[in-house]
Amino acid sequence: MSFSLPLIIAAVCIVLALATLSWLPLRSWLRRRRRAYELAALLPGPKTLPLLGNVNLFLGLEPSQVLLVIVELAEKYGDTFKLKMGFNFSFMMFKPRDVEVVLGSTFLLDKAMEYDFLSDWLNEGLLVSGGRKWHQRRKIITPAFHFRILESYVEIFERQTRQMLERLHQARGSDGTNLIELGHAAHLLTLDVICELDSPSLEGLLLVISSLLKFKHLIEVTRDLGSPPSLPLVGHAHHFIGKAPHELMQTIFNFLEKYGKDMTLKIWLGPELNLLMSNPEDLKIILGTLLFNDKAGEYKALEPWLKEGLLVSGGRKWHNRRKIITPAFHFKILEQYINIFQQQSVLLLSNLEKERRQQGQTGFNLYDWINLCTMDTICETAMGVSVNAQTNVDSEYVQAVKTISMVLHKRMFNIFYRFDLTYMLTPLARAEKRALNVLHNFTEKIIVQRREELLRAGQQDTEPQSAGDADVGAKRKMAFLDILLQSTIDDKPLTNMDIREEVDTFMFEGHDTTSSAIMFFFYNIATYPDCQRKCLDEIISVMGKDKESPVTYNMLNKLSYVDLCIKETLRMYPSVPLLGRKVLKECEINGKIIPAGSNIGISPLYLGRREDLFSDPNTFKPERFDVVTSAEKQNPYAYIPFSAGPRNCIGQKFAILEIKAVVANVLRHYEIEFVGNAAEPPVLIAELILRTKDPLMFKLKERVY
Numbered sequence: 193m194s195f196s197l198p199l200i201i202a203a204v205c206i207v208l209a210l211a212t213l214s215w216l217p218l219r220s221w222l223r224r225r226r227r228a229y230e231l232a233a234l235l236p237g238p239k240t241l242p243l244l245g246n247v248n249l250f251l252g253l254e255p256s257q258v259l260l261v262i263v264e265l266a267e268k269y270g271d272t273f274k275l276k277m278g279f280n281f282s283f284m285m286f287k288p289r290d291v292e293v294v295l296g297s298t299f300l301l302d303k304a305m306e307y308d309f310l311s312d313w314l315n316e317g318l319l320v321s322g323g324r325k326w327h328q329r330r331k332i333i334t335p336a337f338h339f340r341i342l343e344s345y346v347e348i349f350e351r352q353t354r355q356m357l358e359r360l361h362q363a364r365g366s367d368g369t370n371l372i373e374l375g376h377a378a379h380l381l382t383l384d385v386i387c388e389l390d391s392p393s394l395e396g397l398l399l400v401i402s403s404l405l406k407f408k409h410l411i412e413v414t415r416d417l418g419s420p421p422s423l424p425l426v427g428h429a430h431h432f433i434g435k436a437p438h439e440l441m442q443t444i445f446n447f448l449e450k451y452g453k454d455m456t457l458k459i460w461l462g463p464e465l466n467l468l469m470s471n472p473e474d475l476k477i478i479l480g481t482l483l484f485n486d487k488a489g490e491y492k493a494l495e496p497w498l499k500e501g502l503l504v505s506g507g508r509k510w511h512n513r514r515k516i517i518t519p520a521f522h523f524k525i526l527e528q529y530i531n532i533f534q535q536q537s538v539l540l541l542s543n544l545e546k547e548r549r550q551q552g553q554t555g556f557n558l559y560d561w562i563n564l565c566t567m568d569t570i571c572e573t574a575m576g577v578s579v580n581a582q583t584n585v586d587s588e589y590v591q592a593v594k595t596i597s598m599v600l601h602k603r604m605f606n607i608f609y610r611f612d613l614t615y616m617l618t619p620l621a622r623a624e625k626r627a628l629n630v631l632h633n634f635t636e637k638i639i640v641q642r643r644e645e646l647l648r649a650g651q652q653d654t655e656p657q658s659a660g661d662a663d664v665g666a667k668r669k670m671a672f673l674d675i676l677l678q679s680t681i682d683d684k685p686l687t688n689m690d691i692r693e694e695v696d697t698f699m700f701e702g703h704d705t706t707s708s709a710i711m712f713f714f715y716n717i718a719t720y721p722d723c724q725r726k727c728l729d730e731i732i733s734v735m736g737k738d739k740e741s742p743v744t745y746n747m748l749n750k751l752s753y754v755d756l757c758i759k760e761t762l763r764m765y766p767s768v769p770l771l772g773r774k775v776l777k778e779c780e781i782n783g784k785i786i787p788a789g790s791n792i793g794i795s796p797l798y799l800g801r802r803e804d805l806f807s808d809p810n811t812f813k814p815e816r817f818d819v820v821t822s823a824e825k826q827n828p829y830a831y832i833p834f835s836a837g838p839r840n841c842i843g844q845k846f847a848i849l850e851i852k853a854v855v856a857n858v859l860r861h862y863e864i865e866f867v868g869n870a871a872e873p874p875v876l877i878a879e880l881i882l883r884t885k886d887p888l889m890f891k892l893k894e895r896v897y
């Protein structure tokens with residue numbers, strides 16, 4: 193058999209090209225192509241040619257004939273058929289019901305490939321752009337088409353029409369017999385009109401007018417919503433100025449009780465409209481659908497650290513990321529983490545033991561030790577390395593996490609730090625910059641290292657070889673980081689920056705929340721000793737009397753009474769006391785008009801303490817969550833410590849397992865006693881994470897059994 197030279201060269205080129213392509217993106221591309229072929233096979237369509245597909249049907253046709261061919265094909269193959277243009281499928285849809293689904297969808301917002309031809313001229317203008325960019329632009333451009341603004345254009349339409357008529361009159365000739373091309377004249381008219389509208393001064397004016405109109409509209413449509421007395425210009429801001437952090441939340445809750453209508457309260461902070469909504473029926477729409485998927489302005493403070501990570505991002509970016517991160521929380525993966533929970537709990541116990549030995553009469557504050565434990569845990573599970581926070585509190589990374597958490601709280605809740613311009617001049621801004629440097633460098637280093645290890649190993653499930661940093665100790669399985677390193681979006685692997693956003697988001701969202709929950713759990717069972725006893729009995733019956741035996745996934749799943757106590761703790765003390773969403777499009781929720789541009793605030797804390805939703809809400813009653821014995825039926829949108837719906841907490845199962853592992857280990861060793869007045873509930877501060885005004889102090893008594 194003999195081969196010709198061009199054939200051999202072609203074969204070598206193909207082999208080289210395949211070898212240079214990284215296997216992962218190629219595999220994912222092939223998977224997508226296979227899926228596209230499978231789905232396309234379900235639809236009718238004309239026969240295809242190799243490589244060309246159906247391109248031959250349109251070759252050499254005049255534009256007017258293209259439409260005729262499509263109509264003919266529709267007659268032959270029905271309302272929905274496929275065309276294959278080269279390697280890509282196009283689906284032609286003529287059924288109004290299908291068209292409604294496509295055009296009404298919030299996901300199918302990106303334009304077809306054919307629009308790429310426009311991008312040299314229009315770049316990423318409204319017509320061509322997609323995702324977050326399209327979202328933001330559409331929002332600011334929409335008011336320019338308000339009817340009041342359109343009204344001001346009528347004069348231009350009128351003037352330009354008069355000019356066109358003049359041109360037509362001349363073209364008609366003196367005897368009126370000349371033929372005129374009306375289409376061309378109309379084209380010139382619309383060109384003149386649009387150029388006139390496009391002038392920069394008009395743009396500025398439009399912006400001012402549209403802002404005023406928008407503001408007026410906000411006032412009009414929300415007139416019927418309940419609100420406390422307001423002042424001109426400041427709105428309701430004066431009610432909050434000068435209030436201590438713990439008074440702010442109480443003030444809002446009091447207003448809701450007094451002025452709220454249908455459990456909704458309207459608060460104007462200057463020109464900013466905030467709606468506090470707490471009717472579970474409304475929350476079903478807000479949290480249960482993807483209509484309100486964008487986060488409120490307050491989340492901006494998180495962006496310097498988390499950039500566009502899962503917690504902060506919106507639109508398509510959020511959707512793609514959520515899809516690829518979800519498998520990282522599969523129970524098979526969580527099971528691998530139990531060892532880490534156990535090892536970190538043992539370190540916590542040794543720190544608690546040191547404190548216990550010198551606790552004195554006033555006891556000590558458990559929170560800081562718990563917080564270091566949850567920091568170590570999330571770091572090791574998300575990145576696969578330990579920062580040794582519990583044994584090395586002074587580590588640069590640990591200090592940077594603490595600094596940034598403090599900065600975020602201040603930026604979100606202190607008016608002095610709210611505005612970028614004034615904030616930049618404060619020492620806090622400089623501290624934030626230094627901390628961000630440390631955090632970002634650390635995460636980046638781990639990602640680069642792991643990427644290289646994966647590349648070197650040439651397979652996807654290797655253990656890391658070394659961490660190579662003074663702060664970085666043990667090496668673990670890295671399901672979360674590995675999943676991100678192996679994922680693709682639109683056939684492209686995630687960049688180091690993309691991955692850093694998500695790893696940092698886990699670091700932020702995954703440790704303060706859990707430590708707050710563990711601290712309030714200890715507070716509750718310390719002030720309800722019967723519940724503490726029941727927890728201990730259950731722990732001993734599931735895990736035995738050997739205090740040192742490690743917890744397992746199965747054991748944790750059997751701790752059902754502990755589970756009820758965690759649920760009840762999160763009802764009374766939800767770690768995230770307030771959530772916020774931004775309304776992008778005016779809508780109606782159960783009869784209330786919610787205007788575009790307003791913020792929606794939702795408080796899991798307020799909902800959890802409402803008497804009409806939870807009987808005797810200020811009493812710790814874990815049994816209320818027992819589905820077998822309790823008569824109390826929980827509304828899923830009234831109990832929302834992990835939020836609800838498609839954008840709920842992705843880490844909730846992880847969090848519950850971690851809390852159980854820590855409390856089971858601590859309760860086996862110590863009886864927990866609250867030092868303070870148990871009859872006086874702690875004064876709460878509802879910031880980014882729920883905390884108490886004064887530290888909760890505890891004494892630990894060694895258990896002997």
Ligand code: HEM
Binds near residue numbers: 766771834835
């Ligand atoms: C008791 C512990 C926890 C509580 C009470 C909690 C609560 C919440 C809440 C209320 C949200 C919604 C936030 C919003 O809409 O603005 C949320 C989102 C999120 N949580 Fe948690 N969380 C906990 C632990 C964790 C842990 C351990 C992780 C990671 C391992 C985690 C990762 C996330 C992420 C990534 C999001 C954003 C999800 C998205 O927007 O799609 N959380 N969490």
